[in-house]
Amino acid sequence: MSDITSKSLFELTSNIKEKKLSSGEITKAFIDRAEKSKKLNVYVTDNFEKAIDQSKKFDSNPNFDLKLPGIPIAVKDLFCTNGVRTTAGSKILNNFVPTYESTVTQNLWSQGAILLGKLNCDEFAMGSSNETSFFGNVQNPVGENLVPGGSSGGSSAAVAANLTPVTIGTDTGGSIRQPASFTGTVGLKPTYGSCSRYGIVAFASSLDQAGPMTKNVRDCSMLLEVISSFDQKDSTSIDYKRNCYSKELSKDIKGKKIGIPKEYRVDNMPDEIEQLWKNGISYAKDCGAEIIDISLPHTNYALPTYYIVAPAEASSNLARYDGVKYGFRSHGQNLIEMYEKTRSEGFGDEVKRRIMIGTYVLSSGYYDAYYLKAQKVRQLIKKDFDDAFSKVDAILTPSTPSSAFKIGEKTNDPVSMYLNDIFTVPINLAGLPGISIPAGKDKNNYPLGLQVIGKPFDEQNILNISYALEDKINFKNDISDWWLSE
Amino acid sequence: MSIDLKTVKHISKLARISIDDEKANKLKGDLNNIFEFIEKLNELNTDNVQALTSIAETTLRFRKDEIKSENIREKILKNSPEENKDFFVVPKVVE
Numbered sequence: 001m002s003d004i005t006s007k008s009l010f011e012l013t014s015n016i017k018e019k020k021l022s023s024g025e026i027t028k029a030f031i032d033r034a035e036k037s038k039k040l041n042v043y044v045t046d047n048f049e050k051a052i053d054q055s056k057k058f059d060s061n062p063n064f065d066l067k068l069p070g071i072p073i074a075v076k077d078l079f080c081t082n083g084v085r086t087t088a089g090s091k092i093l094n095n096f097v098p099t100y101e102s103t104v105t106q107n108l109w110s111q112g113a114i115l116l117g118k119l120n121c122d123e124f125a126m127g128s129s130n131e132t133s134f135f136g137n138v139q140n141p142v143g144e145n146l147v148p149g150g151s152s153g154g155s156s157a158a159v160a161a162n163l164t165p166v167t168i169g170t171d172t173g174g175s176i177r178q179p180a181s182f183t184g185t186v187g188l189k190p191t192y193g194s195c196s197r198y199g200i201v202a203f204a205s206s207l208d209q210a211g212p213m214t215k216n217v218r219d220c221s222m223l224l225e226v227i228s229s230f231d232q233k234d235s236t237s238i239d240y241k242r243n244c245y246s247k248e249l250s251k252d253i254k255g256k257k258i259g260i261p262k263e264y265r266v267d268n269m270p271d272e273i274e275q276l277w278k279n280g281i282s283y284a285k286d287c288g289a290e291i292i293d294i295s296l297p298h299t300n301y302a303l304p305t306y307y308i309v310a311p312a313e314a315s316s317n318l319a320r321y322d323g324v325k326y327g328f329r330s331h332g333q334n335l336i337e338m339y340e341k342t343r344s345e346g347f348g349d350e351v352k353r354r355i356m357i358g359t360y361v362l363s364s365g366y367y368d369a370y371y372l373k374a375q376k377v378r379q380l381i382k383k384d385f386d387d388a389f390s391k392v393d394a395i396l397t398p399s400t401p402s403s404a405f406k407i408g409e410k411t412n413d414p415v416s417m418y419l420n421d422i423f424t425v426p427i428n429l430a431g432l433p434g435i436s437i438p439a440g441k442d443k444n445n446y447p448l449g450l451q452v453i454g455k456p457f458d459e460q461n462i463l464n465i466s467y468a469l470e471d472k473i474n475f476k477n478d479i480s481d482w483w484l485s486e
Numbered sequence: 487m488s489i490d491l492k493t494v495k496h497i498s499k500l501a502r503i504s505i506d507d508e509k510a511n512k513l514k515g516d517l518n519n520i521f522e523f524i525e526k527l528n529e530l531n532t533d534n535v536q537a538l539t540s541i542a543e544t545t546l547r548f549r550k551d552e553i554k555s556e557n558i559r560e561k562i563l564k565n566s567p568e569e570n571k572d573f574f575v576v577p578k579v580v581e
Contacts, residue, residue: 097564097565099561100555113531162539178554192541192542219543223576232549237572262569298530301526301530304527305527306522307520307523308524323567324566324567324574324576325565326567327565327567334577334578336502338576341504343502343503344503344505352503353513353516355503356494356497356501356503356513358496359501360489363500372534375538375539376537376538377530377532378537379536379537380530380532383539414516414520418523429541464527
């Protein structure tokens, strides 16, 4: 029944608690729909058989005190899942079966959720369109041959297509918020240190964060509440008191000061996005918020900074893929040749490009000119936000400079692909929380998102502002199920 | 500043990724485009700016050094591309 799969997480948990639906019925409904949705290519690995067993187990001895009681959930294939293949979208991890569980997914299962399967993503989360995945591109349910965004493209498509009630993605430079924007869904990147990075395939360690991707803001608050936790196993996890985000969710944003940064008005930005932003501003005013013009003067330097810091960290993190202990191995006459061929054949072009950039900027003689310079500019970018947040409670911007583009449209021009993340990257560099909510459509009827940025650890505030805006915007996705097969 | 073919090959050696000439030429073009974009940072004077080394201003914690995981040797070895009893096998290193 499609009406089960179109329900929100809030509705599904209520239905289970009121015994209107069983975990078995819900799990089966999502699996049935997935079987007819292969054309979207959202799954890399499914866990359907085990999921059915687990849902029956839940129903025979249900615990309704849990926050995700018997709820089936598919997750991005960047989270290590004990005993279930985890590929990070790469050939080099094609046959890798983790012997441990990421903290964030463990938090889901501890609250009663059931793993549906692993969702497609850009290789090692490097991409903005899900086209760098070894397992092929993902179709955006919004329209045929349209990218779902990236890197959490399988995740955004799965939520938009009702193939999972909610999901979790990861965001290093926009990988949750940009795909959410492209598919008319909600995606939140928490403050750095909010969600544990333990067991997540590392891309750029000082930027990576896991976060919820959902149909609406309330579901987002429910899921964040489950996945955000202090974890001894991640040395950058921060021990602070986390809110009960869903309980404290409120549309009352009267008197909140919302900043509008003039630097986010970029050249060649479509009029529709400018208009969307204006609408968002007037909705915020209607809700009683105070609008304040602000300046984030180093915004234009965020992307170049990111394209030094992220590849540098990636080149170091990806050094472990050498074909020795796990993953794909090619053959060589000696050890060095084995390494070189393994990495040459195991990594895709974008990953190799970024490893090369990272290796170069960290190499002898170039470190000061590039890496150190970038870390200094990163300080300036962070200071821009510190200054802004002395005047305002949150910042409102568009999520992306365009709507979803066609598959293949930007694959030959890395720099034009990178420009997709122009509004999301600064937030990762500054370690702040940011959320993208669907806010309207362009002339092709493709969704567009608005981003709300908050102070560190102030997720409650950006959730509340989004909750209030969501109510005023009243976005409808109108997805036609064009991909379904019998 | 531009990156020449020799540099591309040197970086690929450092990164332990073998590339043929055709790939190296393609990469040379890509890298030069990307670095042209990155050079924008030189517009900024950062002489008196302290580099940001950690975004979460926390000090690293100490914990007790104790074994917490069970014996998972077999499971670990199962992921190995080539194994021999309890060892990972690699091409001969000592001549």
